[in-house]
Structures are given as C-alpha cells and as structure tokens.
Amino acid sequence: MSYLKVFSDDAGETHFAEQPMGAVLEWDGRFTRLVRVEPGRTTPLHCEPAPTLATAIQGGATITTSDGASHRLEPGTAMLFVDTEGRGHAFANGDEETILLIARLTDAAARTSPTGP
Secondary structure: OEEEEEEEOOOOOEEEEEEEOOOOOOOOEEEEEEEEEOOOOEEEEEOOOOOEEEEEEEOOEEEEEOOOOEEEEOEOOEEEEOOOOOOOEEEEEOOOOEEEEEEEEOOHHHHOOOOOO
C-alpha cells in the first residue's frame, strides 16, 4: 500500500513520488473539511497554502503536476501535497460530483514526511 506525494523541486517544477505506507503515519493537522466539487470543475496550476493531505470519498479527480504527469485521486487513495512553492498542480473533476476529505497540515509535516523528496 502506498500514497502519492506531490512536491516541488529546486527549479519550482512539481512532480509525483510514490511513498510506501508505513505501519503508522502521523501528522499534526490544522483543520479538516469535506469539500463537494461540482462536475467538470478545473483549476489552473496552483500551489497549496500549507502541506495538505487529500483523499476522495466519492467520485474522483485528475491531478496534473507542472511536469505534465497526471494521476487520478479516487476513493481509497491519498495524495500528500507539499508543493507550497513553485508552479504547483492542476485539478480536473470528471462528469460526476466528487467529495474530498482535505486536511491542512502543520508546516512540520513537509519536513518530517517518512520518505521521499
């Protein structure tokens, strides 16, 4: 089992990195909310204001990094966004409503991520 991490490199480009799921992963959260996303919604490239953990509860969305790679965030999958600087990522919802569980994390979460860039 794993999750995807979205991160910015030193040049500001964003990328995906698959991260193994450890026995226990802990991060301090600022707030958690459920977000309802209407069908067909898209966003341009953008950064997160703070490290953010997202998972789809219903539906799903395609996340595209500035390097052009795309992955689908579907129910049962998670993405950790630590691209708080750089070019960011884009979001595209499909033809159905999507419900996301979003958790903003403390800044320390980006520095203490278990593995990867």
